[in-house]
Amino acid sequence: MNICAPQHSLAPLVHRLACIFDLSEAEKEAALALPADVRKIKAGQDLVREGDRPSRSCLILDGFVCRYAITGDGKRQILAFHTRGDIPDLQSLHLKVMDHSLAALEPSTVAFLAHEDLRRLITQHPRIGDAFWRDTLIDAAVFREWMIGIGRRSAHGRIAHLLCELFVRLMTVGMAEGTSFRWPITQAEVGDALGLSNVHVNRVLQDMRADGLISLAGGLLTIHDWPRLKELGEFNATYLHIRHAMPI
Amino acid sequence: MNICAPQHSLAPLVHRLACIFDLSEAEKEAALALPADVRKIKAGQDLVREGDRPSRSCLILDGFVCRYAITGDGKRQILAFHTRGDIPDLQSLHLKVMDHSLAALEPSTVAFLAHEDLRRLITQHPRIGDAFWRDTLIDAAVFREWMIGIGRRSAHGRIAHLLCELFVRLMTVGMAEGTSFRWPITQAEVGDALGLSNVHVNRVLQDMRADGLISLAGGLLTIHDWPRLKELGEFNATYLHIRHAMPI
DNA sequence: CGCCTATTTGATCTGATTCAAACAATGTGG
């Protein structure tokens, strides 16, 4: 039984997996046939919370979500941004207790996939299991890259790197138009992601605009000078482990 | 064919997996029977380098190793510390190109496990595959926790957290005696791991000694006030996802 | 012993934070 409305197929999942793993047609069909409970999520709403023991994982069909943790003194660290095709809490399939939370940054569409069904799919199609494993490994690679940024790069470098990463990832899922993409992330959220204050994020973004690197207005971000932005952020897409060469 | 010398059984691997996953006796035996090429590694030597496409992974039998990356301007970011029972580059089973390097921090003993053999083991014993997957997910959870530290905690908090984490992890593999454990990590390495300068690490460690939290001399670190150190580092071991409750 | 590496100390500097307040945009209900 697939309770997913027809206009909300799991195509984004298959598209994402195909970006990182070579799936057969039979495997793609099996993935598409996963039962899914599709829901609209309001901005700011938590999908999963630290301490939860979820019995299903969230596939993002549309929108933006983030994973975050709150420190003892109430500061928020955003751990990752996710969008179409991502399953940010796929890990809960093997780690029972959530060690961080998941929230929507804007109104989003999410398909909930029961662990039970995912396990059955993996058993019947071990290569889909490999693809999922690979996906979680790439997730970890992104964490490592952010660690390098937060630990060793300047504020300008960190922000440039984040912009580059999001651009490449959004492009692979068809959410970029040319070098522009929707930007529903506030400056405070960028700060919480990169270990910076919102004030400083603001100043750096203004520098970048003044330098002609980017423009950002009305929720749309445009990259005007990709080579220079890439250099500033020391961005190299290898760690995203995308199978096909980027057109940029 | 097991070319591993008898005194170097793969017991640390089974012990580690048993810490995080419930394995049957048959599965444990199968893991122990993995062919392994055991080598002594000199301090400072790289085991794997960024850009490599390894055909085997490294199981640490004894010693300390770290994963690290070098930024464009030559700074080093240490991404993780690993010791007995860890397979720091298990990910290379599914991610062909290494996006960071792996080096020994002190003379270490390492068993190289061919991907081919690992894959065969996983196919024959899918639950061992699940255990490995779980291990890589915990690896990612550790990265996330470090991100929180680097992004949002003070230098004192970060260092306290690192000490707590290493203590718990070393304890689970029998490398701690009471609240003491061997500490072959230089202050510069701590700095590279936590995004701090060696000078500042030194000052913080001195504060901690003066406060009676720890002592550190002759490569031995002793925790004198676990509750206070834990509080200072906001340490909560949940993210390590260890199956059995800690005796502390 | 002498070399090399690690730790320690002091002085100075700076990127980024914090605090505070103005300003712009966006949405909501009457």
Next chain:
DNA sequence: CCACATTGTTTGAATCAGATCAAATAGGCG
């Protein structure tokens, strides 16, 4: 369709945690 509330952005000034630079000790080891 406007008034108001809310949330996000921008600006300025003061401050600070931690970096950097430089040089002195202290270990460890062949």
